[in-house]
Amino acid sequence: MTPEEFRRYGRQVVDFIADYQERIESYPVLSRALPGEVLAGLPEHPPEEGEGFEAVLADMERVVMPGITHWQHPNFYAYFPANASGPAILGELLSAGLGVQGMLWATSPACTELETRVMDWLAELLDLPARFRSDGPGGGVIQDSASGAALVAILAAMHRADGGASGRGGVTGRRTLYVSSQTHSSLEKAARMTGIGAANVRVVDVDPGTLAMDPAHLDALLTEDAAAGALPVLVCATVGTTSTTAIDPVRAIGEVCRRHGVWLHVDAAYAGVAAVCPEFRWINDGLAEHADSYSTNPHKWLLTNFDCNAMWVADREALLGALSILPEYLRNRASASGDVLDYRDWQIPLGRRFRALKLWSVIRWYGAEGLREHVRTGVRLAQDLAAEVAADPGFELLEPHPFGLVCFRPLWDDLDGDAADTETLRLMERLNASGELYLTHTKVSGRVLLRMAIGAPATTGDHVRGAWKLIRAEAAAAGPASG
Numbered sequence: 316m317t318p319e320e321f322r323r324y325g326r327q328v329v330d331f332i333a334d335y336q337e338r339i340e341s342y343p344v345l346s347r348a349l350p351g352e353v354l355a356g357l358p359e360h361p362p363e364e365g366e367g368f369e370a371v372l373a374d375m376e377r378v379v380m381p382g383i384t385h386w387q388h389p390n391f392y393a394y395f396p397a398n399a400s401g402p403a404i405l406g407e408l409l410s411a412g413l414g415v416q417g418m419l420w421a422t423s424p425a426c427t428e429l430e431t432r433v434m435d436w437l438a439e440l441l442d443l444p445a446r447f448r449s450d451g452p453g454g455g456v457i458q459d460s461a462s463g464a465a466l467v468a469i470l471a472a473m474h475r476a477d478g479g480a481s482g483r484g485g486v487t488g489r490r491t492l493y494v495s496s497q498t499h500s501s502l503e504k505a506a507r508m509t510g511i512g513a514a515n516v517r518v519v520d521v522d523p524g525t526l527a528m529d530p531a532h533l534d535a536l537l538t539e540d541a542a543a544g545a546l547p548v549l550v551c552a553t554v555g556t557t558s559t560t561a562i563d564p565v566r567a568i569g570e571v572c573r574r575h576g577v578w579l580h581v582d583a584a585y586a587g588v589a590a591v592c593p594e595f596r597w598i599n600d601g602l603a604e605h606a607d608s609y610s611t612n613p614h615k616w617l618l619t620n621f622d623c624n625a626m627w628v629a630d631r632e633a634l635l636g637a638l639s640i641l642p643e644y645l646r647n648r649a650s651a652s653g654d655v656l657d658y659r660d661w662q663i664p665l666g667r668r669f670r671a672l673k674l675w676s677v678i679r680w681y682g683a684e685g686l687r688e689h690v691r692t693g694v695r696l697a698q699d700l701a702a703e704v705a706a707d708p709g710f711e712l713l714e715p716h717p718f719g720l721v722c723f724r725p726l727w728d729d730l731d732g733d734a735a736d737t738e739t740l741r742l743m744e745r746l747n748a749s750g751e752l753y754l755t756h757t758k759v760s761g762r763v764l765l766r767m768a769i770g771a772p773a774t775t776g777d778h779v780r781g782a783w784k785l786i787r788a789e790a791a792a793a794g795p796a797s798g
């Protein structure tokens with residue numbers, strides 16, 4: 316493709332995206348494609364001769380769009396938001412356009428140094444501890460995902476716990492990891508990948524009311540395991556759990572970790588970015604004193620296209636000890652000088668994209684005030700919805716709901732237990748099949764709850780009120796006396 320052709324088709328692609336943004340509300344939120352339908356629309360064999368890009372754009376409309384669930388739709392309330400924004404999309408395009416591979420400082424100094432600066436900016440925007448900044452012993456790095464960040468944290472923690480023996484090989488004995496029943500599943504996955512093993516993932520009790528990890532039980536488990544000869548590697552505390560945005564007591568957990576000399580990783584994948592607003596900085600309590608690593612996802616609620624996870628460590632020595640490796644073909648003068656960072660040593664793959672460009676674009680476009688406004692809007696809409704749910708005798712609201720997620724369930728008269736859960740799930744399926752909105756569910760204390768996560772930039776009060784009206788009407792139509 317010549318630059319001239321690129322210019323022509325590039326304009327068409329940008330127009331395609333802008334048109335999509337303009338008419339996104341005309342699509343059913345949840346794709347109605349059946350299994351195999353997209354596949355059946357695609358030729359079985361690749362083309363022998365090249366085709367014009369018009370053909371790709373035509374198939375985008377014909378084959379791809381019917382199989383798209385519209386994550387940027389203002390009535391998308393499922394999972395957590397995965398905000399895409401104009402500046403992030405453009406930043407992503409710039410990154411693709413440069414096509415650099417930033418594994419080493421030397422392979423594109425700007426790719427490394429812009430990332431260093433932007434991660435320091437984000438640490439400042441979130442008011443994170445000074446020791447996470449790159450001018451101290453710690454520093455920030457962009458990872459692909461919160462799952463990847465957790466895996467990297469475990470590898471660093473393991474290196475610190477056993478002095479590198481696990482990396483060299485020949486380690487015997489049991490190593491343990493500490494989570495709660497509310498911790499994200501990526502921690503168990505990482506335990507499998509790191510050889511700790513799922514059987515050595517210790518599940519700390521939670522307070523049945525708040526679903527927050529119990530530090531006293533953590534203390535007891537650590538004591539028991541150490542006495543039995545195990546090597547405790549890492550404790551994961553969560554700020555804003557995936558199921559209900561519950562918050563573990565980071566400070567109290569950190570004190571336990573300190574006593575036992577165990578690495579504390581704080582997973583704030585969804586909620587961490589709320590700290591752009593001073594009124595949410597309480598979620599950072601205990602980080603400065605206790606967190607060895609911390610991660611949050613600008614690719615959820617902070618307007619930055621997937622993938623962009625922000626991870627910080629308080630001391631990068633263990634991380635580099637665990638992951639740096641220097642084959643001859645990567646040797647270069649800049650790395651040897653010690654004057655530069657090589658982010659390949661901070662992550663699993665060797666290669667890395669220039670992701671900092673999109674985060675930089677987002678922060679510059681919105682500014683701190685614009686980011687705060689976005690978070691505040693999501694929280695305000697969620698609090699308004701929660702007030703409506705609380706006032707409705709046909710529904711039960713889960714408290715607390717500090718961010719943009721509201722969990723609730725209809726109270727089905729004459730039905731309880733599993734029968735009520737079945738009815739709630741049926742309601743959810745009908746709502747999602749309507750195409751008007753998309754929400755998901757979770758289970759708390761054995762009961763099914765609907766989850767409504769608000770935070771798409773296009774969502775307004777009218778959208779949320781419309782969604783709530785539809786939920787009430789559907790519930791009333793189904794149940795004998797609810798709504």
Ligand SMILES: *Cc1c(COP(=O)(O)O)cnc(C)c1O
Pocket residue numbers: 395459460461462463499501553555556557582583584585612624
């Ligand atoms: C979403 C989420 C994750 C996983 O995020 P990825 O970036 O997709 O790996 C991990 N932890 C929590 C608390 C989450 O909400």
